[in-house]
Amino acid sequence: MEIEQVDLPETTLAVVRERVAMTALTGFYDSAYTRVERALTAAGLAPTGPAIGWYADMPTDSVDVAAGFAVPDGAGPFVDDVQTHTLPAGAAVVGTYTGPYxxxxxxxxxxxxxxxxxxxxxxxxxxxxxxxxxxxxxxxxANVTRLVLPLR
Structure with a gap:
């Protein structure tokens, strides 16, 4: 896996955020992406980037997670439980992993x-x-996942 340190721009996401049991994570992702896609369609928007899974902290038996897509700045409000979340600009270590989840x-x-x-x-x-x-x-x-670790 190639790993490098980069500077990331601020990014606005449309997401569903919940505390989820690790055993329910796959179902959460499937449901959240469907709800976000529905909300974007209702707002007349398309994602501006790939699907993202953001973790507020290290998982234990559960995790505070948000799933969604990058959207244009200023997008929202959205229908249902879809909200905006901002990934701040700054330094990060990133790597691209190819393989099964x-x-x-x-x-x-x-x-x-x-x-x-x-x-x-x-x-x-x-x-x-x-x-x-x-x-x-x-x-x-053949799955390709970009891992992003924002730095202090």
Missing amino acids: DGLPGAWDQLVTWAAQHGAAGRGDFWEEYLTDPSPDDDPA
């Missing part, structure tokens, strides 16, 4: 280790950008 914990370990070896520390939150749209007919080994 069950390999993401190992990819995160590699990214966090790289950051520590380079004197960088995360600020607490982090996110994943799902660069490919998984399908039951696709090979999970």
Whole structure:
């Protein structure tokens, strides 16, 4: 996995945010993306980037997570429980992982280790950008996920 430190721009997201049991995460993502897509359609908007899963903190048996898409600045308000969330500009360590989602914990370990070896520390939150749209007919080994660790 290629890893680098970059400066990210501020990004506005349209998301559904909840505290979710780790065992219910897949169902949450499926439901949240559907609700956000419906809200964007109702607002006459299209996503400006890939699907994103933002985590407020490290998961335990549950996690504070938001799922949605980047949207133009100033977008919203949205219908239902879809809200805006801003990812602040700043330095981050990013890596692009290719493989099945069950390999993401190992990819995160590699990214966090790289950051520590380079004197960088995360600020607490982090996110994943799902660069490919998984399908039951696709090979999970072809999934591409961008891992983003914002720095203090």
